[in-house]
Amino acid sequence: MVGYLERLPTAGRAQQVDSIDMLNGYVQYGYNTLVILDVDETIIATDIINGKKQKVLVEAKTPRVIRKIRQDAPDARIILLTKASKKDTKEKLKNAGLDPDMFDSIESASGTKGASLKQYVDKNFQETRHICFIDDTLENLESVESACKDLGIHCNTFLFTGAEAMIERTDCFNYGMTPDELHAFKRAQEAAFATYKR
Structure with missing residues (x-):
């Protein structure tokens, strides 16, 4: 049971990551780790495919990452925590080609995600x-x-940034702008908002 001899990774706050595969370095056997993944703009995002908006996996390797966690840390639980309903989330996952059953639970946060986490741990995973x-x-x-x-x-x-390119493509599509035009538009909005706040 090597996992019991390992130290947990140093507690970290909002480390910026662009891929979920770094989880394999954090989830260790012996700690009953609870892995919580957001759904929209983390696991799934809207992208432009053949000139149309479509929900897709942000990373094709997501199923492999989940399987590796389960293999290396069978005592871990992997859940999705989202503001969307469980039914809508299952539908999004299926449409993006991801099996909802590969997760231990899909939790719909009615309030803050912190409050939902407390409820989940209290009811399902106190260990x-x-x-x-x-x-x-x-x-x-x-x-x-x-x-x-x-x-x-x-x-x-972890603050996930891996869907930013998809978000930008979708914004360009929605506004009918090039990336440069979109950036200029956003800068102008930020400047106007900063002036308004004064």
Whole structure:
């Protein structure tokens, strides 16, 4: 049981990552790690395929990463935590070519993701000693970090940026702009908002 001799990775807050495959270096056997993945703009995103918007996997290797975690840390649980409904999430996963059954649970957050995490741990996985959470929104990461602190559970949180190219392509498509035009438009919006805040 080598895993019991390993130390957990140093607790980290909102480390920026562009791929979920780094999870394999964080999830270790013996800690009942709870791996929590956001769905939209983390596992699945809208992209432009043949001139049409389509929900796709952000990373084709997602199923392989999940299988590797299960192989190396069979005591870990892997759940999806999303603001969308469970039914809609299952449909999105299937449409993107991902089997919803490869996850232990799909949790729909009715309030903050931190509050949903507390409920999940209390009802389903009190033995967890480590949480890894990936999301594309800093506010959600902070909410989970706060919940982990309250629960006294070691955590690592990751700010996912791997879908940014897809998001940009979709924004360009929606606004009918080139990437340069979109960046100029966003800069102008930010400047106007900064002026308004004064």
